[in-house]
Amino acid sequence: MLSFIWSLIVGGILGWLASLIVGKDVPGGIIGNIIAGIIGAWIGSSLLGSFGPVIGGFAIIPALIGAIILIFIISLIIKGTSKAT
DSSP: OHHHHHHHHHHHHHHHHHHHHHTOOOTTHHHHHHHHHHHHHHHHHHHHOSOSOEETTEEHHHHHHHHHHHHHHHHHHHHHHHHHO
C-alpha cells in the first residue's frame, strides 16, 4: 500500500515538472499530473529503458522525458481540437 502511495506522489511530481518544462497545463489538475506522470514513466521506460535514480518505482530521467512527450502530444491534440471548432 505504501509503494502505491509513493507511486502516486512521484507520478504527480513528474507530471507537474513535465508540465512546467513544456509550459502547458495538464487537463485534470492534480489527477491529470498523476496520470501524466505514470503514463509518461511507462512511455519513457519503453523508449529509453531504465536508468538513473529510481524513486517510487520510477526511473526518474526516462519517466520525466516520457511525461514531457505525453504532455506535448496532449497539448497538440487539444490545440488541434480547439481550432477545429
